[in-house]
Amino acid sequence: MACNGAKKPLLSGLVDSTSQRIDECTPYRRRFRRVKSAPVTELVPSDISDNGPVPRYETFFGGRHQSLKQVAVFLAVYLVLGTLCFYVVRDDIKGKKSNPILDSLYFCIVTMTTVGYGDLVPDSAPVKLLACVFVFTGMLLIGLILSKAADYLVEKQEILLIKALRMHQKLDPAAFLKEIETNKVKYKCYLAIIILSVLMLVGTIFLYMVEDLDIIDAFYCVCSTVTTLGYGDKSFSTVHGRMFAVFWILTGTIALGQLFLYIAELFTESRQRALVNWVLTRRMTNLDLEAADIDDDGVVGAAEFVVYKLKEMGKISEEDIALVMKEFEDLDVDQSGTLSASDIMAQTTQTHK
Numbered sequence: 249m250a251c252n253g254a255k256k257p258l259l260s261g262l263v264d265s266t267s268q269r270i271d272e273c274t275p276y277r278r279r280f281r282r283v284k285s286a287p288v289t290e291l292v293p294s295d296i297s298d299n300g301p302v303p304r305y306e307t308f309f310g311g312r313h314q315s316l317k318q319v320a321v322f323l324a325v326y327l328v329l330g331t332l333c334f335y336v337v338r339d340d341i342k343g344k345k346s347n348p349i350l351d352s353l354y355f356c357i358v359t360m361t362t363v364g365y366g367d368l369v370p371d372s373a374p375v376k377l378l379a380c381v382f383v384f385t386g387m388l389l390i391g392l393i394l395s396k397a398a399d400y401l402v403e404k405q406e407i408l409l410i411k412a413l414r415m416h417q418k419l420d421p422a423a424f425l426k427e428i429e430t431n432k433v434k435y436k437c438y439l440a441i442i443i444l445s446v447l448m449l450v451g452t453i454f455l456y457m458v459e460d461l462d463i464i465d466a467f468y469c470v471c472s473t474v475t476t477l478g479y480g481d482k483s484f485s486t487v488h489g490r491m492f493a494v495f496w497i498l499t500g501t502i503a504l505g506q507l508f509l510y511i512a513e514l515f516t517e518s519r520q521r522a523l524v525n526w527v528l529t530r531r532m533t534n535l536d537l538e539a540a541d542i543d544d545d546g547v548v549g550a551a552e553f554v555v556y557k558l559k560e561m562g563k564i565s566e567e568d569i570a571l572v573m574k575e576f577e578d579l580d581v582d583q584s585g586t587l588s589a590s591d592i593m594a595q596t597t598q599t600h601k
Contacts, residue, residue, distance in 0.1 A: 319393055326389055330356035330382055340375040343368035346487045354490040360386030361501040363473055366480030394505050433514045440507035447500045448474065454496070455482075459489050474500040520562070527560045 334341065334352040344367045345351050355368045359382050370376040448470050455466035461482060469482035484493040540548045540556035548556075558564045579587055581594040 322389055322392065326360070326385065327353065327356060330360070330386075333378060333382075337372075337375045337378065340370065340372040341368055342371040344485050346485070346490060350487060350490050350494075353494055354484070356382065356386075357494050357497050358478075359383050361390065361497055362387060362476045363478040363497060363501070364476075364480070365478045365483035367483045367485065390502065390505070393502055394509060433510060433517050437507070437510045437514055440503065440510050444474070444500070444503040444507055447496065447503055451496055451500060454489075454492055455484075458492070459484060459486060470500075473497055474504045476501055524561050527557060 331349065331353045334355050335349060338348050338352060341351075341355065351368060358365060358368070359379055362383060370379050448467075451470040451473070452463070452466045455461045455469055456463055459466070461469065465482050471477075472479055472482070484490050536556070537548055540552050542552050542555065555564070555569065559566070559569075576587070579591055579595055581591045581598075584591075
């Protein structure tokens with residue numbers, strides 16, 4: 249399609265929807281509208297200013313509210329059900345006890361996070377089986393929380409961290425968003441380390457002041473807890489200590505698990521970036537051109553070149569291309585090799601028959 253005698257690039261609509269070439273071709277601008285169901289590649293927040301409020305990122309977080317509610321419901325059901333069950337069989341649980349309801353909730357949390365101090369342990373066959381059920385379901389729930397809730401909370405603070413790190417630099421909205429996209433995983437690691445450090449510091453101070461442990465034993469207890477090692481020689485034994493432990497153990501173990509996930513993700517992203525850089529910097533050969541020539545016409549078009557490079561980067565596979573081509577062939581009702589409105593209409597008519 250040409251406009252004013254100029255030939256438009258094949259992928260121009262995917263490269264820059266605000267380019268001057270498109271502006272000059274006003275009648276054809278509708279061809280470059282973003283598909284509503286496709287991932288949004290550009291974010292243009294309207295409420296970013298130098299000293300204004302932190303922008304809202306609906307694209308990043310908009311779809312997670314519902315899953316967070318589900319996680320919260322699952323967690324609440326698990327804790328309520330676990331507390332009730334362990335309260336009913338409290339006489340078959342031996343160890344250091346304080347308040348029956350608090351002990352039941354505390355035992356449920358310790359079981360769920362696999363800490364297992366040993367200060368409270370099952371003392372009958374039915375309770376041991378009950379504990380087995382709750383430890384497996386608890387580990388499953390912890391995994392669900394790691395993949396949903398913890399990730400969401402860390403990303404919510406990501407913007408504040410970037411603003412703090414770039415305090416003396418004025419970033420325009422586009423640069424701000426690019427910074428987030430480029431170093432997202434790295435900033436997640438920073439935040440996870442900060443959150444875990446704060447939790448460990450708070451736990452150490454609490455054990456030192458409330459549980460009367462010396463500072464080394466308090467730190468040792470914190471480390472054995474967040475790593476779910478739980479030797480059991482040091483634990484929370486007072487009423488106030490167990491009230492604190494109910495919240496702290498859950499958040500501490502999740503924070504450490506989330507940090508490990510982010511570190512693994514960071515290494516994976518680094519390897520992927522290295523592969524992309526290698527693909528983009530290495531010289532093309534005749535063999536590469538032959539491999540990129542999908543339609544075997546002796547020349548490589550822009551679309552074929554992009555597909556070939558994406559395959560080299562590991563972004564897509566032959567199976568992905570085959571599936572997409574199968575969908576294209578199904579949509580191409582008139583077998584013309586191109587898609588038009590008549591093809592879509594014809595396919596819709598066939599579907600309704």
